[in-house]
Amino acid sequence: MKKIHVFDTTLRDGEQSPGVNLTTDEKVKIALQLEKLGVDRIEAGFPASSPGEIISVKEISRQVKNASIAALSRANKKDIEAAREAIKGAATPCLHIVLATSPIHRKYKLNMTKEQVLETAESAIRYGKKYFDNLEFSLEDASRTEIDFIYEVVHMAIKSGATVVNLPDTVGYASPETFGTMFKKIKENVPGVENILLSTHCHNDLGMATANTLAAIYNGVDQIEGTINGIGERAGNTAIEEVALALEMRSDIYQAKTDIVLNEIYPTSRMVSKLTGMMVQRNKAIVGDHAFSHESGIHQDGMLKEPTTYEIIRPEMVGVSSSTLVLGKHSGRHALKAKVRHLGYNLSQQELNELFQKFKALIDKKRYVLDEDIRLLIDEQYVNEESMFTLSDLSIAYPGNESEITVALTDRHQQTVQTTTRGNGAIDALFQAIDQSINTEFILEDYKIQSNSAGKDAIGEVHVILDNDGKKYRGRGFDTDIIKASAKAYLAAVNRFYEEQGKQPIESNAYKFSI
C-alpha cells in the first residue's frame, strides 16, 4: 500500500470560511487534535495576514510535537519573513509558497507574464530555501493552467529546491477525468518529479473535491490537502475524512492508505464544528448526524438481520458510538419491536401490533418519535386496557372571553355521551364537561403538566389527583395536544374510581348516541 501524506489546512483554508475566526486557544486545541488524528502536516495559518495570526502559528509550532507545521506565504520576502518568524520554533517547519499560474490569474490578478511568474516563484523559493529544508510550492489555479506551462513551473520549482509541489484545483473547476490526466502527464513529462512529493488541493465548487482528490491519488500524487468537515473558502475543500475512508474501503482500487487514526475522525469533526461554528450538514458523508441512521422499515429490517446489508462502514470505526434506527414515518414492525425490547418491554405480537398502529398515528403528528414517546405509548396502552371510558372526541372554542369545550366519551358498551361546557379556562371547562358526562363530581386536588420529549411537537404528560368523598384517584395522560393529554389523565383517574368502586356510571343528562 502506498502511503498518502495528509496535509491538513483546516486552520488556514478552513478558517477562510466566511464568518470563521478562531482564537489562538481554539487553534491550538484543534491543532493538537489534528495531531492525534494522525495528519502528517498542519497548515497553521497565513502569518503575513495579521500580527494575531503570527502569535497563533507560533503557539501551535510550540505545542505540536509530532506533526510538521506549515505556514502559507505569497511569493515575496515580506510574507516569507512573517512565516519564518511564526514557525521557526516548530519541530518540523515547512514553508508553503503560493503563486498563481493560470492565464486568468496572470492577466487579471497578478498582471504578470509567464516569465515574470517563473522568475517571481523561483526567487521566492530560493529565498525560502535559505531557511527551510521543507518547502512546498503551490501553483495556484493549476487546473486552469496550460499543461506546458505547468511542466515548466513544476520543473523550475523542483530545481529551485521545493520538496513538495502542489497542484490545486483552486476554483473547483476540474473533473476527475481531466484532473487525473493532468497528474499522469506531469509524472510522465517533468524530470525529477519522482524526487519530490506531488500534492493536490481541491475545492468543492462543483461538489467534486473528493472525487478529484481520489483521481489525483489514482494518478500518482503522494500528498492530499484538505480540511475536516470539508470547510474552507466558498464551497470548501476536500474533506479529509472522506478521502481517508474512501482509501480504507476501496483499497482494491487505490492501493493506498493514509496514517489517519480512523476512530479519531468523529471527535475531530465535532470539535472543529463546535469551535468554528460551522454546522455539519446532517447527511454529510462519514460525520453527518444521519451518516449512520436508518429510517425506513426495509432498511431497518436489513440492519437488524445483518448490518452489512445497508452499512458499508461500521460507525465505531470512525468513532461514532453506534448506528441508529430512527423511528419515523417509514419504519416497520421489526424496528419497533427492537426499540421496544431495547427499552425493556416485552410485548406480545398483538400488543406490538396495537402499538404499531398508535406509533403510525403519532408519526403523522410528530416529526420524530423518540424513545420517551414510545415509552409513553406503551404505558398509555396498559392504562387503556381496563378503561370504563375512552375519549372519542374533543373540540375547543373561545366564544367571547370564555373557553368552551365539547367532549365525547365512549363507554365499554360503545355508548357515546357528548357534553358542551364553558369554564374559566380550557382545563376548567374540560374537567366540568367530563364530570357532567358521567354525572359525578370530583375535586381536582392536583394537576401537573410536563413536556416529556423534545421539540415543539413534544408529547405532553399530565398527572391529576381527583378526590371523591375523601378518596384519591390518580391519572396520567399523554398527547402531543396538552388539552387531550389533560382529558386522558382525568379519564384515567375516573376509570380508576369506577373500577375500584365496581360502580356503573349514573345516567347523565348529556346528549347520548351509539357508535
Ligand SMILES: CC(=O)SCCNC(=O)CCNC(=O)[C@H](O)C(C)(C)COP(=O)(O)OP(=O)(O)OC[C@H]1O[C@@H](n2cnc3c(N)ncnc32)[C@H](O)[C@@H]1OP(=O)(O)O
Ligand atoms: C488560493 C488561496 O487561498 S491563497 C490564500 C488566501 N488567503 C488570504 O488571502 C488570507 C490572508 N490575506 C490577507 O490578510 C491579505 O490579503 C494580505 C495581508 C495577505 C495582503 O493584503 P494587501 O496587501 O492589502 O493586498 P490584497 O489582499 O488586497 O491584494 C493582494 C495583493 O497580493 C498580490 N498577490 C496575490 N497573490 C500573490 C502571490 N501568490 N504572490 C505575490 N503576490 C500576490 C495581488 O496581486 C495583490 O497585489 P497588488 O496590491 O499589487 O495588486
Ligand SMILES: CC(C)C(=O)C(=O)O
Ligand atoms: C494556497 C493554495 C494551495 C490554495 O489554497 C488554493 O489554491 O486553493
